[in-house]
Amino acid sequence: xxxxxxxxxxxxxxRLRIATRAxxxxxxxxxxxxxxxxxxxxxxxxxxxxxxxxxxxFDAIAEQxxxxxxxxxxxxxxxxxxxxxxRRPDLGRRVYVDDLPTLxxxxxxxxxxxxxxxxxxxxxxxxxxxxxxxxTRARLSTLTLAPVVLAQQARVALGDxxxxxxxxxxxxxxxxxxxxxxxxxxxxxxxxxAPRVGRSDAERNCISNIHADGLTYAQAADTLAWLITESxxxxxxxxxxxxxxxxxxxxxxxxx
Amino acid sequence: MARYQTRIGARGYHFDDLKAVMxxxxxxxxxxxxxxxxxxxxxxxxxxxxxxxxxxxxxxxDEALIPYEAxxxxxxxxDTHDVxxxxxxxxxxxxxFRDWLLSYAATPAALSALAPGLTPEMVAAVSKLMRNADLxxxxxKCRVVTRFRTTLGLPGRLxxxxxxxHPTDDPLGIAASTLDGLLFGMGDAVIGINPAGDSLPETVxxxxxxxxxxxxxxxxxxxxxxxxxxTSIRAIERGAPVDLVFQSIAGxxxxxxxxxxxxxxxxEGYDAVNGLQRAGIxxxxxxxxTGQGSALSADAHHGVDQQTMEVRAYAVARAFRxxxxxxxxxxxxxxxxxxxxxxxxxxxxxxxxxxxxxLPMGVDVCYTNHAEADQDDMDTLATTLAAAGVTFxxxxxxxxxxxxxxxxxxxxxxxxxxxxxxxQPAPEFQDWLARMGLxxxxxxxxxxxxxxxxxxxxxx
Numbered sequence: 001x002x003x004x005x006x007x008x009x010x011x012x013x014x015r016l017r018i019a020t021r022a023x024x025x026x027x028x029x030x031x032x033x034x035x036x037x038x039x040x041x042x043x044x045x046x047x048x049x050x051x052x053x054x055x056x057x058f059d060a061i062a063e064q065x066x067x068x069x070x071x072x073x074x075x076x077x078x079x080x081x082x083x084x085x086x087r088r089p090d091l092g093r094r095v096y097v098d099d100l101p102t103l104x105x106x107x108x109x110x111x112x113x114x115x116x117x118x119x120x121x122x123x124x125x126x127x128x129x130x131x132x133x134x135x136t137r138a139r140l141s142t143l144t145l146a147p148v149v150l151a152q153q154a155r156v157a158l159g160d161x162x163x164x165x166x167x168x169x170x171x172x173x174x175x176x177x178x179x180x181x182x183x184x185x186x187x188x189x190x191x192x193x194a195p196r197v198g199r200s201d202a203e204r205n206c207i208s209n210i211h212a213d214g215l216t217y218a219q220a221a222d223t224l225a226w227l228i229t230e231s232x233x234x235x236x237x238x239x240x241x242x243x244x245x246x247x248x249x250x251x252x253x254x255x256x
Numbered sequence: 257m258a259r260y261q262t263r264i265g266a267r268g269y270h271f272d273d274l275k276a277v278m279x280x281x282x283x284x285x286x287x288x289x290x291x292x293x294x295x296x297x298x299x300x301x302x303x304x305x306x307x308x309x310x311x312x313x314x315x316x317x318d319e320a321l322i323p324y325e326a327x328x329x330x331x332x333x334x335d336t337h338d339v340x341x342x343x344x345x346x347x348x349x350x351x352x353f354r355d356w357l358l359s360y361a362a363t364p365a366a367l368s369a370l371a372p373g374l375t376p377e378m379v380a381a382v383s384k385l386m387r388n389a390d391l392x393x394x395x396x397k398c399r400v401v402t403r404f405r406t407t408l409g410l411p412g413r414l415x416x417x418x419x420x421x422h423p424t425d426d427p428l429g430i431a432a433s434t435l436d437g438l439l440f441g442m443g444d445a446v447i448g449i450n451p452a453g454d455s456l457p458e459t460v461x462x463x464x465x466x467x468x469x470x471x472x473x474x475x476x477x478x479x480x481x482x483x484x485x486x487t488s489i490r491a492i493e494r495g496a497p498v499d500l501v502f503q504s505i506a507g508x509x510x511x512x513x514x515x516x517x518x519x520x521x522x523x524e525g526y527d528a529v530n531g532l533q534r535a536g537i538x539x540x541x542x543x544x545x546t547g548q549g550s551a552l553s554a555d556a557h558h559g560v561d562q563q564t565m566e567v568r569a570y571a572v573a574r575a576f577r578x579x580x581x582x583x584x585x586x587x588x589x590x591x592x593x594x595x596x597x598x599x600x601x602x603x604x605x606x607x608x609x610x611x612x613x614x615l616p617m618g619v620d621v622c623y624t625n626h627a628e629a630d631q632d633d634m635d636t637l638a639t640t641l642a643a644a645g646v647t648f649x650x651x652x653x654x655x656x657x658x659x660x661x662x663x664x665x666x667x668x669x670x671x672x673x674x675x676x677x678x679x680q681p682a683p684e685f686q687d688w689l690a691r692m693g694l695x696x697x698x699x700x701x702x703x704x705x706x707x708x709x710x711x712x713x714x715x716x
Contacts, residue, residue: 020429023654031672180661
């Protein structure tokens with residue numbers, strides 16, 4: 001990454017750049033951005049765009065999960081392509097009707113179901129999803145797990161329907177977060193107790209900002225395991241769970 | 257009972273109610289499609305405009321889009337309507353009103369006098385009959401002057417909100433972005449921080465930091481930490497230096513409740529900040545943000561199209577005589593404004609409609625990374641808005657907001673527009689820039705001089 005201009009001994013902003021990722025002290029070409037800064041910006045924007053429009057390699061994720069001894073299922077939302085995904089959040093929250101039998105066939109008595117949703121960053125899901133599931137599972141070895149559901153063109157609330165059809169008491173949905181210019185591969189996790197269609201965002205807990213410069217897998221897994229344990233103990237999720245003694249990593253975030 | 261129907265060629269069109277006419281008359285946008293309110297096809301859209309054009313303006317006083325009993329925003333609109341101010345246009349249809357707005361008779365003085373006589377629904381309706389060029393031309397004729405420590409909205413001026421956000425509210429990081437912006441002549445509208453959290457101690461700390469900066473360099477400026485209104489009220493109670501009270505607002509009581517506010521709590525914030533008299537009696541002390549799609553996203557749009565809901569938010573704003581208002585036009589996402597065409601149109605609508613209602617309207621010319629837009633599109637919107645006399649634009653370092661993760665304009669962009677269109681900063685701020693050696697004899701920001709930069713940075 002070359003987001004910051006080259007350091008130079010004459011750079012009056014040198015000591016300030018340490019304090020912020022903001023694009024300060026870029027210099028001027030007349031009134032405009034110098035070419036270096038212009039291209040740096042375009043490179044960052046292109047990464048973000050590619051993350052939004054990229055495709056998750058669910059085959060690779062299924063293999064990684066398989067190596068951990070985890071079975072997975074593939075489903076689609078009611079959205080057919082990215083353009084509709086962006087326009088119709090309502091359809092991205094529902095399971096494609098033809099894929100419901102896949103979930104019904106896997107119905108069981110589960111403590112927890114993981115769902116991996118592409119969301120708004122394919123890059124985030126490709127990079128972090130399988131590893132985070134592995135870390136979290138290691139902390140919750142006594143729970144019965146549903147097969148991991150890999151969901152294409154999916155939004156956060158899709159987990160409600162998936163969890164309900166599978167018969168899971170808790171659903172933890174991993175999703176690619178909306179990319180920014182500085183981070184294009186940030187993963188989020190949304191936890192919902194007693195998932196069913198119609199749950200509101202206030203009934204979920206969110207862990208955001210899982211990426212190389214943000215929360216580590218271990219930090220995120222610690223928090224998620226704590227939330228899952230507390231959610232099971234108190235039989236709820238969302239605002240009330242957070243009010244108690246939530247770790248600092250649990251923050252509210254806009255739901256993709 | 258009015259009948260909303262017309263004929264185009266062989267095909268007849270019928271609309272069930274006024275809400276349907278308004279929604280179908282709107283230019284195509286993803287939010288109305290998501291809500292299931294948009295016209296089914298392009299000819300239906302024009303048919304709705306035909307119906308709208310023939311509708312008497314008065315009709316909007318007789319038929320409320322959201323019932324009076326059900327919504328305090330409707331109550332505010334109806335109860336504060338100024339019949340006398342409305343008189344000059346009271347006999348017009350919506351179509352005739354568009355022609356009049358564009359006519360030479362609609363002078364800045366006539367438009368200012370008319371503003372209290374217009375309701376949001378009338379303004380939204382006429383804007384649906386206007387092309388982008390009309391929105392620019394009418395917006396440019398409106399004069400709305402407000403003041404705190406600077407005077408905003410004067411002809412020939414373009415102000416900027418300097419937005420030095422930081423993901424963890426790090427003081428040095430915020431100071432760095434602020435100083436960079438001051439060197440570009442930004443900040444005459446406000447230096448406004450979106451705090452990473454909404455905690456009271458953080459808000460107070462940031463307010464104190466900005467106020468120290470103001471006093472240290474004797475800058476004629478106002479600062480704002482864009483915390484929730486209730487947080488600002490508590491900050492005032494603790495003696496924090498609050499210049500402006502901020503709040504995001506929307507066009508229905510239910511949508512405002514989604515923001516955790518109602519008219520009463522806004523009134524409380526207004527009274528609290530006016531009690532401080534930090535810029536003298538009569539200064540404008542509120543800052544509001546709005547944006548198309550916020551009512552729908554709160555499921556609080558009452559079946560009304562998103563642009564009309566947006567203009568209704570301006571009725572809430574004008575009740576509190578704000579110093580500045582801006583729409584965050586491209587921020588809310590592609591499910592409401594899908595691409596640059598929709599964002600540009602909405603930005604021009606919001607500016608023109610806000611000005612017609614008498615608001616000091618600015619725009620956050622911006623987009624998110626999942627919208628079909630880029631910086632080229634922002635160039636187009638910013639330039640057309642500057643031509644339309646926008647009160648202020650938002651600017652962040654290198655157009656990249658590292659806290660909110662979206663792209664706005666850069667300091668460079670606003671500076672370039674000032675030079676291109678011969679616009680100056682607010683007069684008090686302009687004098688300060690000149691005193692600091694940041695303006696040349698022509699009133700332009702000279703090429704950067706390393707010494708000037710060092711001087712300001714060293715003072716920090």
